[in-house]
Amino acid sequence: MHKPNVYIDEVILTRLENTFKATICCCCFSSTVEYEGIIQYLHNQERNYYDTLKFEKRIRSYLIGRFVAKQAVASLINEENLTNIIIKSGIFGQPITISNKQNIQVSITHCDDFGVAIAFPEAHPMGIDLEKINLKNRDVLERQITEDEKDLINVLPLSYETGLTLLWTAKEALSKVLKTGLMTPFEVLEISKIELQDNDIMCYYKNFPQYRVIAFTIGGYMSAIAYPSRTHMNLDICSLKEKFTFVNLNE
Template sequence: MPITVEKIVLQRANGQFPAAIAIVSQTLSELKDNRYSFLHPNELNFFAAFKFERAQHSYLLGRFAAKSAWSAFAENFAENNVMTAVEVTAGIFQQPVLYLPDGGNVQLSIAHTEKIGMAIVYPEGHPMGIDVELINPEQSETIREVVGLREQGKLHLIHSDVHKSLTLLWTIKEALSKVLKTGLMTPFELFEVENIQHLEDIVICDFINFPQYKSLSWLAGGYAWSIVLPRKSKMDLAVIRKLYWPDLAAQVS
């Protein structure tokens, strides 16, 4: 049952914030067989209403990633970190909302493709967002339509391959939209990036209109991945590199 979970310590001038991230790549059959070990009773009822396998798979990938990240996050301080006691519901803007049995100001961000689920759990006081997308050249022109002319001139700074660059840029914008809880309701032009840097295999960007945030992005397994977090927070990039599954391409091919 392929899954990677990593704890994160976010360093700030005034202290530290914990977080945890999980990436799941499992078949629908595996997840369905295991669903009673991680779905809340209300989630089980919600899942039962899905008629199509694609929707079932997306739901289970996201929920299992979310519960796995929560379990790691809560390991050292929560008396009850049983996955089935935690419920993930949708807010009024369809953003995921984490409900804990004992309450608490903890939230999450979820992303998924047809074969991968990804989730990050963090303190509500330290907002974060994530996204993952399959690199598909057929989608490049669709992505290009939401990229402004000034930003198109920066694509080569993200990656020399235009398809990889556009997909990374899409994940950056999606992750920021999740932090802001606007989703696709805000024009993506407002999420324009600047100050594009490379630290070996990780791309770091700032935002023109949201200078309080930055993005950390990378490529692995034929996918583009991004985390958006407060600009002044420092995160050990070695933790991100642990998420690069050497056999990820084989698992999801």
């Protein structure tokens, strides 16, 4: 059986008063066979829901989302059997983790055949998002930014579409921390400052100074992770990028 391209790594979250661990899982599927191979990892409750799905796009998004979430959670809690982990949906669509070890949460994102999840302790909230950098999305994304944000991305050494996608993913990531999703007006999640670093981009929120977001490109996609601003996050972005260099804008 073909196996999907999977990357799993530990993320260290250091604060003055404590240190936490999280786990990130990225996965790229390339065939129907790879999707079908994931069905065996579904819990009975998940399988019952899966059997009600009718449309291919929803089937694929469900499978890849559950797979990366289970892999991230399993790695964090040292669970060998993925079927022992259930990923349910809360009333706002947020993922709820059920396992024999409590207080573990997970944030999930997927786009096309690419999925990413980050599992973390409930004491240290986080959110993740992934979007394809696509010229076709320019008008839609541009309607969601403020004039101040437009000024911020216009001076960046990035394409305008990359800048727009950066802002979108940064806001989506925070909305997942807040568990509001797209129900929160995006101007409330406005970005006030952007700093380019060697391998990533750091963004800061105008109305939520207690959080910041680290963003980075993976092939032709932009990913963003929102987390508490006073946390030092040790994430091996270089290794993650190298794993998925084959994922490009033209696919």
